[in-house]
Amino acid sequence: MTVLDRFRLSVPAGSRVCVMGPSGCGKTTLLRVMMGLLPPDSGRLSGFAERKKSAVFQENRLCENLSVRANLRLSAPRAEDRTLEAVLASLGLKGFLRRPVRTLSGGMQRRIALARALLADYELLFLDEPFTGLDGETRRQAEDFLREQSRGKTVFLATHSEETARVLADQIILLA
Numbered sequence: 001m002t003v004l005d006r007f008r009l010s011v012p013a014g015s016r017v018c019v020m021g022p023s024g025c026g027k028t029t030l031l032r033v034m035m036g037l038l039p040p041d042s043g044r045l046s047g048f049a050e051r052k053k054s055a056v057f058q059e060n061r062l063c064e065n066l067s068v069r070a071n072l073r074l075s076a077p078r079a080e081d082r083t084l085e086a087v088l089a090s091l092g093l094k095g096f097l098r099r100p101v102r103t104l105s106g107g108m109q110r111r112i113a114l115a116r117a118l119l120a121d122y123e124l125l126f127l128d129e130p131f132t133g134l135d136g137e138t139r140r141q142a143e144d145f146l147r148e149q150s151r152g153k154t155v156f157l158a159t160h161s162e163e164t165a166r167v168l169a170d171q172i173i174l175l176a
C-alpha cells in the first residue's frame with residue numbers, strides 16, 4: 001500500500017511544522033520516516049540522520065512502574081531535581097516528581113512523555129498528537145510551554161487540532 005506518494009518537503013531549521021490530515025492519511029508514517037524508524041521504499045531525506053532527535057510517540061512509552069523522576073532522568077540523566085520540578089510545574093504537574101507513573105491519569109502520563117522529550121538534548125523534535133487526553137486549559141498550558149522550550153529547534157507535530165496548529169505552526173502540511 002502506498003501512503004506517501006511524490007511527497008516533497010523542505011523545512012527551514014528552527015521552524016515548527018504541523019502535519020495535519022484525516023485519520024489514516026499518513027501523519028505517523030511521515031514522522032517515522034523522518035525519524036529514521038521506517039525506511040522509505042524510494043526517495044531521499046537529507047538533514048535528518050546527523051541531527052539529534054527527541055520524540056513523543058503515538059503511545060507514551062513510559063516505564064510505568066518507575067517514578068516520574070526516573071522516567072525523566074532517562075532523557076536528562078544529569079538534570080537536577082529542581083529543573084525537573086520546574087518542568088513539571090510548567091505542565092501543571094507540580095509535586096509529582098516521586099509518584100510512580102502508573103498512578104497518574106492518561107492526560108498526566110501524556111504530559112510526562114512530553115516533559116521527557118523536551119528535557120532531552122535534541123535539534124529535531126517529533127511529536128505525534130502530544131496533547132491527547134488534555135482538557136482545553138491544560139492543553140493551552142502545554143502548548144505555551146512547548147513553544148517556549150522548543151525555541152530555535154525544528155519541531156514536527158502531527159495533530160488533528162486546528163487550534164494547536166494555529167497556535168504553534170510556522171508551516172502546516174496537509175496530507176490528504
Ligand SMILES: Nc1ncnc2c1ncn2[C@@H]1O[C@H](COP(=O)(O)OP(=O)(O)OP(=O)(O)O)[C@@H](O)[C@H]1O
Binds near residue numbers: 023028
Ligand atoms: N505497520 C503498518 N503496516 C501496514 N500498514 C500500516 C502500518 N502502519 C500504518 N499503516 C497504514 O498506513 C496508513 C497511514 O497510517 P498512519 O498511522 O501514518 O496515519 P495517521 O495519519 O497517523 O492516522 P491517525 O490520525 O489515525 O493516527 C494507514 O492506511 C495505515 O493502515
